[in-house]
Amino acid sequence: MKKCVAPWYELNMSAPHNRVSACCYYSAETADWENGTLKPIESYWNGTELQKIRKIQTGQSYTGANGCDNCHFYQNQITDSRQAYAKFSVANPNQLSKQQQQNLELAQNEFDSGAIELKSTPLRLYANFGFFCNLSCKFCIQVPSRQELRNDIITSDQIYKWKTPLKSALSIDVIGGEPFALPESLKFIRRFCEDDEMNSVTLNIYTNATLLHKHFKPLTHKKKLGLFISLDSVYEGYDSVRLGGSWEQTERNVKEALRIKREENPDWNITTNAAIMFRTIPFLPDFANWHVENDVPTMFYDFINTYGVEDIFFTQNVIANPQLLDNLPEWESYFDRAINIFKDGGQIYPAETLELSKQKIITALENLNQRIKVIDPRKSVAGTSLIKASNAEDVLSFFELRSRDIESVSFVKHDESSFILNSKFSDDKAITNWMTVNPAETALVTLKAQWSKPEKFESRLSHVALQSHNGQFLEGMRYYNETDQNIELVTTIELPSDTKSIRVNITPTGEEPSHLPNQLYLYTDQQAGRFDSNLIARVG
Ligand code: SF4
Known part of the structure; x- marks a missing residue:
């Protein structure tokens, strides 16, 4: 540089x-x-x-x-x-x-x-x-x-x-x-x-x-x-x-x-x-046409992840999460059509920044295919259960709340089968106890969470993630499946061999209360000996 x-x-x-x-x-x-x-x-x-x-x-x-x-x-x-x-x-x-x-x-x-x-x-x-x-x-x-x-x-x-x-x-x-x-x-x-x-x-x-x-x-x-x-x-x-x-x-x-x-x-x-977002990819050719017809320069960029936008980052950022494109197999044709429209219209910089994004996605997909040969997060691992919570109240029994102002954060019943996380600060969180992990070879851990699908598009899902003893978030590839009633997250994470303990974190997203999962499962391919006990202890 x-x-x-x-x-x-x-x-x-x-x-x-x-x-x-x-x-x-x-x-x-x-x-x-x-x-x-x-x-x-x-x-x-x-x-x-x-x-x-x-x-x-x-x-x-x-x-x-x-x-x-x-x-x-x-x-x-x-x-x-x-x-x-x-x-x-x-x-x-x-x-x-x-x-x-x-x-x-x-x-x-x-x-x-x-x-x-x-x-x-x-x-x-x-x-x-x-x-x-x-x-x-x-x-x-x-x-x-x-x-x-x-x-x-x-x-x-x-x-x-x-x-x-x-x-x-x-x-x-x-x-x-x-x-x-x-x-x-x-x-x-x-x-x-x-x-x-x-x-x-x-x-x-x-x-x-x-x-x-x-x-x-x-x-x-x-x-x-x-x-x-x-x-x-x-x-x-x-x-x-x-x-x-x-x-x-x-x-x-x-x-x-x-x-x-x-x-x-x-x-x-x-x-x-x-x-560049998953949701707007099908509109790329229209976007290009509009800019060429109106003679307006534009550019594309890759948005970042930070506290409170993880739900969107993991479901919309296709460069960081190319697995999302499984649901849009024709994605490349939208990019190519838009790039050609910009070029034909004499708009070189938008064409270049879109091409840059496309190349990043192609590289990310190649890396994804390599990783999938080692672990396929869509095929969850069978083994020892660490958390097993099959309804909303059961989920909450594993979590306690942490906040700069504990009075300002709470679990609130939303409807018959779900709760929301009512919070004031973007670093508020709900956490499980730590589970000690004994030193061993790398383990695979699968985290599954399910939410009732919110009625409104504006409503947001809380962010569920696995954290290790040093505060690092352990990310695997996240797969979200949506049905008419539910949204399910499945992610399989490779636990580094030096991991000493793990816990699950739930954090708010957006600025309104975010929806909590009504089912949560954590399990590992290892036998129970690697972990302290069969289940992370409930706090409630
Ligand atoms: S744009 Fe800012 S961060 Fe980037 S190289 Fe220049 S001074 Fe450094």
Whole structure:
């Protein structure tokens, strides 16, 4: 990888993540945002953490972990036609103010010379104003913690206190949550659009576009505007994943933005993006057609797993869980048709990012086929039972609740045959006792769970997983079978030979109470001698 430009280019701030860094992707320690206080921009830009990232990128010595290792951006968004995180060249340099031009030149020189402490100020200020959003997309990693973090916001006044460096930046990038639903980002957007001193600074807004129709008036005043729209799919595909949105309204809004660009503001930059999901694969050709017909650039990306979205990650992320494609054998033809539509329409970057995803899936399927030769998780192993719970109350008898605030978490009866997990924090959990595992050869453990199928699509299943003594989650390939009444999970896990103990964890997903399994079985191919007892002890 060539030297990454991010730590010489961007100051990336997020109030809800409480972090300030060079990008969203850096995975080691970052500076704190420290809600409510605002330090001079210099203390972040030339602080220890940003300087360390510059040292990593220039091959100098540093202490601590390398947060650029396995960078998600470089793994997912670098293609033949896009080779860098950002570029120092701009389309119309004569539209920049004198101070922007000087700052740009200085930043480029400092990047080229590998300077660690910078005299230039950030070319891009990227601000996450908060997690609040008007939609509840299932795969969104913010949804599970947005209630808890609702007061962690950046304010419009805070950003405006940095007016001098703001005027020297090329852009200010506003993200949430939904910037048009967050009062402080909306206040900032309005003020910035009306502020003639900021005419030459581009305002980039990362939005779901569902509320655009209410805000075109101030936006139209801003000539240098970028709208980065999370679309994910089109038509019914859109309605099935962007919960709370409607394709009809969103399409109308995007088309109105395109009309304004065409007729009034030719410098507007309107693009979309899409996560690759099982559910939206059949809509890929329609998605490509829509973008080519409307001349809108787009790109595809692979969404990540985190607390509270595991249910969606394991049922929708086909790159990490290629076994899902057993239920969509024609998946490749949807990709190929969409790639060809993009190419024929002259849209190279979307074609490249979709091709990248397709190649990752092919590699994942090859690996899956190799693994299946060793263990086939669909064929559960016969052997010793470790948990045997055939109804909802029986399941609960194995679990106790843990929380930062134990009063806020509970099992609640949902109907005759099922319970839900009512919780406040995304790290709440229900856990079994530990079961000691005696040292031996690798063992296979099968975990089976069954849920009554929730009545509403928006309802979510709690996440059931096996954990080992060191806190690691032991993942096997997860197979979900759906009938009219039930959803069943079967996963067979290879237990490492040094495993000392295991337990089952159940954690909440989404932000509403999540459904608990009404059956749970754990068993192993080993004889009971490897394990402490025949059954993990009940806690209830
Ligand atoms: S390599 Fe990745 S993680 Fe490191 S600064 Fe660049 S974009 Fe960020």
